[in-house]
Amino acid sequence: MLLSKKTSIKVSREYANLIGHMCYAASKFWNVCNYERQHYKETGIEQYPDWYYQKKTHKEDLWYKQLPSQTAQEVCKLLGKAWKSFYDLKRSGGIETPRPPRFKQESIPITYMQMGIVHERDMGRVRLSLPKALKKYMEETYQIHENFLYLENKIFRGMDQIKQLRIYPPEKGNCKIIVVYEVPDQEELPQNGHELSIDLGLHNLMTCYDSGNGKTFILGRKYLALERYFHKEIARVQAQWYGQQSGKGVKYLATSKYIRKLYKRKHDSVTDYLHKVTRYLTEYCREQGITCVVAGDIRNIRREKDLGHRTNQKFHSLPYNRIYIMLEYKLKRYGIRFIKQPANKKSRLN
Numbered sequence: 394m395l396l397s398k399k400t401s402i403k404v405s406r407e408y409a410n411l412i413g414h415m416c417y418a419a420s421k422f423w424n425v426c427n428y429e430r431q432h433y434k435e436t437g438i439e440q441y442p443d444w445y446y447q448k449k450t451h452k453e454d455l456w457y458k459q460l461p462s463q464t465a466q467e468v469c470k471l472l473g474k475a476w477k478s479f480y481d482l483k484r485s486g487g488i489e490t491p492r493p494p495r496f497k498q499e500s501i502p503i504t505y506m507q508m509g510i511v512h513e514r515d516m517g518r519v520r521l522s523l524p525k526a527l528k529k530y531m532e533e534t535y536q537i538h539e540n541f542l543y544l545e546n547k548i549f550r551g552m553d554q555i556k557q558l559r560i561y562p563p564e565k566g567n568c569k570i571i572v573v574y575e576v577p578d579q580e581e582l583p584q585n586g587h588e589l590s591i592d593l594g595l596h597n598l599m600t601c602y603d604s605g606n607g608k609t610f611i612l613g614r615k616y617l618a619l620e621r622y623f624h625k626e627i628a629r630v631q632a633q634w635y636g637q638q639s640g641k642g643v644k645y646l647a648t649s650k651y652i653r654k655l656y657k658r659k660h661d662s663v664t665d666y667l668h669k670v671t672r673y674l675t676e677y678c679r680e681q682g683i684t685c686v687v688a689g690d691i692r693n694i695r696r697e698k699d700l701g702h703r704t705n706q707k708f709h710s711l712p713y714n715r716i717y718i719m720l721e722y723k724l725k726r727y728g729i730r731f732i733k734q735p736a737n738k739k740s741r742l743n
Contacts, residue, residue: 394725395556397573402546407537409563414527416500416562418459419468424496425456426472431493444473458526463506471504505558512555518545519558548572582684582728589678591688593716595707599670605681613670616663620710623659627652667712671719679727686724688717690733 404412426447433442442450448466451457457465475494482491511520521542531537549555549572557573592600598613634649678686691713721731 394576394578394722395573396576396722397571398548399569399571400546400548402544402568402570403566404544404563404568406566407535407539408542409566409568410535410537411523411527411531411539411542412503412560412563412568413500414531415460415464415503416560418456418527419464419503420497420499420501422451422454422456422460422465422468423472423501425451425454426469427494427496430472430476444469447472458524459530460503460527461505461509461522461524463508464503467504467506500562502559502561505560507556510555510558512549512552514550514552516545517547517550518543519549519555521558544568544570546570576726579726579728581730584684584730585682587681587683588685588687589674589683591674591686591720593689593691593711593713595711599674599716601674603681603683605683612674613666616666616670617707619659619662619666620707623655623662624706627655627659630655663712664715667715667719671716671723674720675723675727675729678724678729683729685730685732686720687732687734688720690735 426442429436429438429442429447433440440446444466448469451465451469460468472494479491479493482488505521509522513520521544523539523541528540531539544558552572552574554575555572556575557571559571559573561569587605589604590602592602594600596614596617597611598616600609600611602609630649630652634652635646638646674686677683717733724731
């Protein structure tokens with residue numbers, strides 16, 4: 394089973410320069426491949442270029458050679474997934490007018506794959522390879538003579554096998570990283586008839602029923618308050634900012650940095666709260682000896698429904714899929730089965 398951890402690492406000026414150059418090269422390489430996909434007929438390419446074609450064709454390009462080989466290939470792969478999502482949405486009509494993947498205006502995160510990572514577990518660090526072209530450029534331009542990147546953090550001590558390392562562009566001497574690592578699969582517990590049912594909702598995020606003791610309890614009441622607070626704060630700041638821009642005669646209104654920070658704070662706060670709620674539920678199941686959790690599957694519940702502006706906003710921001718994902722992998726670590734029951738069917742526990 395694959396898990397991920399997010400943390401922040403302090404880096405030196407030399408390391409920040411190296412990582413910053415790779416993140417910049419990744420954004421440029423993304424734009425090259427994206428342009429090729431959008432204008433492949435004009436550029437004389439006979440067939441639509443998929444990610445396999447692009448990683449093979451651009452091996453000698455400037456931006457490709459500024460990245461580790463597998464990192465550059467991962468850029469092609471991520472772009473391919475973005476275009477696949479665009480075509481799927483266009484075909485299914487999930488969004489009325491879906492937009493194709495955009496060109497990157499800023500540096501983007503880079504992903505180191507397993508082959509480019511040497512995990513020194515005892516020392517709590519990883520060693521990352523650097524491409525020859527980048528090393529040569531940094532030596533000639535900045536007199537930086539580094540053959541490898543060494544990143545240290547205590548989380549590396551508790552990991553057996555690191556699969557991926559995603560590094561974000563450095564900011565003020567810090568780099569955010571996401572580590573994807575593998576843990577042994579837990580064998581599923583034998584079913585003992587003790588089950589827990591979950592009903593997802595707006596005001597009560599999770600209404601739970603324990604079949605063993607007949608207890609009903611509610612989790613996640615703070616979720617809607619979090620959403621309401623950030624929606625109000627974002628609307629207030631947007632009204633002020635757009636009013637100022639309109640007063641200055643700005644034709645095309647742009648979003649401010651503070652508004653983007655508010656959206657990020659909202660996302661981080663909701664994610665943190667969901668992790669806490671699902672972790673509590675998982676520990677409850679483990680302590681009570683529950684072997685199966687059944688949750689109502691409410692996907693597509695919003696389709697072709699208009700319940701008014703306010704209710705629509707609540708429904709469309711309801712993170713049910715994130716809850717399913719968090720519950721599934723947390724329960725799986727203890728060998729507890731997780732089932733999504735279609736909402737139109739009668740619950741197994743009724």
